Amino acid sequence: MKKHLLLTLMMLLSMAHLGWAQEALFSARNIISPEINPDNTVNFRLFAPNAETVEITGDFLPTEKMETPMGEMDGPGKAELTKDENGLWTFTSDNLGPELYNYAFIIDGFRTNDPNNPFLIRDVASSTNIFIIGGGHADLFKTNDIPHGSVTRRWYDSPGLDMDRRITIYTPPGYESSSESYPVLYLLHGAGGDEEAWISLGRTAQIMDNLIAQGKAKPMIVVMPNGNVIQDGAPGEGSKNFYKPQFMIPKTMDGTYEGSFEDIISFVESNYRVKANKANRAIAGLSMGGFHTIHISRYYPNTFDYMGAFSAAIMPREDATAKVYSDFDETLKTQMDNGYELYWIAIGKTDFLYDANQEFLAKLDSMNMPHEYVESEGGHTWRNWRVYLTQFAPRLFQ
Amino acid sequence: MKKHLLLTLMMLLSMAHLGWAQEALFSARNIISPEINPDNTVNFRLFAPNAETVEITGDFLPTEKMETPMGEMDGPGKAELTKDENGLWTFTSDNLGPELYNYAFIIDGFRTNDPNNPFLIRDVASSTNIFIIGGGHADLFKTNDIPHGSVTRRWYDSPGLDMDRRITIYTPPGYESSSESYPVLYLLHGAGGDEEAWISLGRTAQIMDNLIAQGKAKPMIVVMPNGNVIQDGAPGEGSKNFYKPQFMIPKTMDGTYEGSFEDIISFVESNYRVKANKANRAIAGLSMGGFHTIHISRYYPNTFDYMGAFSAAIMPREDATAKVYSDFDETLKTQMDNGYELYWIAIGKTDFLYDANQEFLAKLDSMNMPHEYVESEGGHTWRNWRVYLTQFAPRLFQ
Structure with a gap:
């Protein structure tokens, strides 16, 4: 009992010193995102009770045309997440083929990383979340x-x-x-x-x-x-x-x-x-x-x-x-x-x-x-x- | 001329393949955050035109009491950013002493990294932005x-x-x-x-x-x-x-x-x-x-x-x-x-x-x-x- 309390306290303090909000501690810390299912669909989850819209963008979605000063170009696709009554937003992808993919969330127009996925790669000045669907060349x-x-x-x-x-x-x-x-x-x-x-x-x-x-x-x-x-x-x-x-x-x-x-x-x-x-x-x-x-x-x-x-x-x-x-x-x-x-x-x-x-x-x-x-x-x-x-x-x- | 166009195009494509939104490309990509001033105050900037409130939390701010199931504990402080007419939010810290600091933004209650600061460290499951104020022990x-x-x-x-x-x-x-x-x-x-x-x-x-x-x-x-x-x-x-x-x-x-x-x-x-x-x-x-x-x-x-x-x-x-x-x-x-x-x-x-x-x-x-x-x-x-x-x-x- 004493040990359990101590460990819990250690956990709290460890998170607190990094600046986790209480919300993250008590509502969201067990969220798993992304979760790769056996059929290679992927669940994405985000806890954002105040958000009006949450989208996901990533190279696993079909490309979309985007306007640029140099004309239309292919950009990464987007999809909308669905909100439940607790403020948890979810999206499930199609079955994905073997690849290392990247993605980000867009919360009310603001592009951000997935706070439940600490795996990020930096490309020039930005950092993007990644995940791997295994099989084929992706096993390499x-x-x-x-x-x-x-x-x-x-x-x-x-x-x-x-x-x-x-x-x-x-x-x-x-x-x-x-x-x-x-x-x-x-x-x-x-x-x-x-x-x-x-x-x-x-x-x-x-x-x-x-x-x-x-x-x-x-x-x-x-x-x-x-x-x-x-x-x-x-x-x-x-x-x-x-x-x-x-x-x-x-x-x-x-x-x-x-x-x-x-x-x-x-x-x-x-x-x-x-x-x-x-x-x-x-x-x-x-x-x-x-x-x-x-x-x-x-x-x-x-x-x-x-x-x-x-x-x-x-x-x-x-x-x-x-x-x-x-x-x-x-x-x-x-x-x-x-x-x-x-x-x-x-x-x-x-x-x-x-x-x-x-x-x-x-x-x-x-x-x-x-x-x-x-x-x-x-x-x-x-x-x-x-x-x-x-x-x-x-x-x-x- | 030809070279300039090509380089610009390369830049756009490089960013596009990582999933940057147009907004990030054309409105926000020159934002510097954090910017450490000669007097060791620090400017933080965030482009979030749709946000209602933006706060910053980090270990450079005075600690605040937070409620936990085990009673009151010290948590990282918070401060509010100010929005300008273009949707750019800013905050300037006090003069900070030598240290490696960490911080995050809170946008309408959602804790997120600074998209203009690619320097992150992972501690257990979360990633947090960092910066260093030099001098004293921090030069080490x-x-x-x-x-x-x-x-x-x-x-x-x-x-x-x-x-x-x-x-x-x-x-x-x-x-x-x-x-x-x-x-x-x-x-x-x-x-x-x-x-x-x-x-x-x-x-x-x-x-x-x-x-x-x-x-x-x-x-x-x-x-x-x-x-x-x-x-x-x-x-x-x-x-x-x-x-x-x-x-x-x-x-x-x-x-x-x-x-x-x-x-x-x-x-x-x-x-x-x-x-x-x-x-x-x-x-x-x-x-x-x-x-x-x-x-x-x-x-x-x-x-x-x-x-x-x-x-x-x-x-x-x-x-x-x-x-x-x-x-x-x-x-x-x-x-x-x-x-x-x-x-x-x-x-x-x-x-x-x-x-x-x-x-x-x-x-x-x-x-x-x-x-x-x-x-x-x-x-x-x-x-x-x-x-x-x-x-x-x-x-x-x-």
Whole structure:
């Protein structure tokens, strides 16, 4: 009895110090949301007795047209929740297919997270709730009871940028206890991302653990650097500490990053047991990271045997005067002449970079530069980039 | 021009795929909240044109009495925001002293995060926005431009629990490039916490980096295990994947964890360059982790030279039949007779465990068991536990 009272009191105090309102404590704390049912419908619940309307928006709902200054675009769908007499709002989804989904509530027009779901991912300046419907490719996004790699956030010296910089490194299961050397995949984020993007939004550790356990990918080290050369670390993690992240950051596409990329390779190859040769180096990136991949791999044209451009932001750089961007055609040709194993390009049919990627593919064709092309459904989304990683990683170092 | 359009479009699409409402895109996305002013007042801003009332609650506001089933208790204060003609709500705080603060908004009675502040920490099942006012001890919580240690999430084999388990390990700056061996601090979380608690809520990496850079603490490895023996990893990180975390978890205080703690020591000492002797082992924990610290250190009575009990949940375990909890007085005496450097106990004056800690101190006094006691202001909060770490770590391995 004494113990029970004490534990209850501990619980109350623990919540109170975080600022929970009494309402949350006594009315809402047993709410489960989202709840995934055996038939893969999902119940969402929100306690908001004062609200007039509650909607849910998320990428599991059919897309809706939204007006923007640039015309109509597809936006995430919405659905209305129903209120009961206690002020609890509920919604049940259709049966959902395997995927990592995100969602938010809209309470009387105000977009907010689900207070009963502490699982959030940050994308640039916003945080969104997530859940996973398992099965199929989505099982690769789950933590399963298999051997796990390690994920380390550490700092490396970048003489080219004159700063210590934060970097995220995945080492495969068994790395620490073996004396083996491993191949390396350099995996680059898009605009607004940082060294946290692939590991959180991209589920890289889960994907690699699962592919390796299934024998579908070779054990490899995955290096996730920060492509924003004015940052030493992600917002909240670097020496600028907490500030609101921006989508477009100065100097991300001016050649500085590509030109100093050797600092990262040098750090990795002198600090990890790696096979330090072209046959055991791969580089891939999404959006801006695809742009970086294309330029880094031809600027260091005999360094990587595997290139992956995921929804690459292929942009004519008429304004780019940096040495990195000069002699584009000639350096591509040099890269081709040096030889490589795989130049892999993937994009979704509705991606706004679709046409730019088709032009790039045509250029590669006209040069007879070998490449593989994967066209998926969907657009410029993490949903595609996670899948592209599950398709690209098995192709490496075989 | 073309480039500008493309970038704008990219930005829109990137936000759209996360489900931003148009409202957020075109009206609210330049809002900065919180904004820390040079005089350490803080502006909070929220765009909610449909709201009738918006309040802010947080631990930077004077506490207020709240009614609970167990009587009146101190709760976090509240203040009202003011609405302008555009639907933007604002509040400016008093000048705040150095601290890591947390807060939330309450919109028409609904508690929610600040959509313009992506910095959140999860404590058990809820996520709360944070900000730091620098200066004094709070500078120890910031990432500064100094040498940084590495933080690794990896998995170890626990034969005692028959599972692979996730663990968080801080290695000090220079660990990877030196051949030196280091002392180890085992740092334990409280009820509802896990292997993420000390590194996120506790700011362990920032505190250790800063103390080491200032020459106030010896470079050491800090090991942050998961004390919930039924979990293989934190909610969202272990093989149960996403589920709503609970405060009280079965089997956390039944002796299983303490009895299997040798698995953790053994893993650390066979996988890291450590000084594997009593003089170079410390153990500390908060609340339930303080309870674990007391029991682990006397159950392995010749293993640790430094003990830290932060707001320890010292509870008579009349119901505890586990071998770990037997012979309490005798094993404490054995621990004392074996000798140690420091038995450090800290608690806040308003902590609900204050009396229990006084009883324990009286017991130690009656046994002539050497200890140090620090009494702080405040209660059972992370604000105290961060400070206790900044006080305890400099005392170790000197």
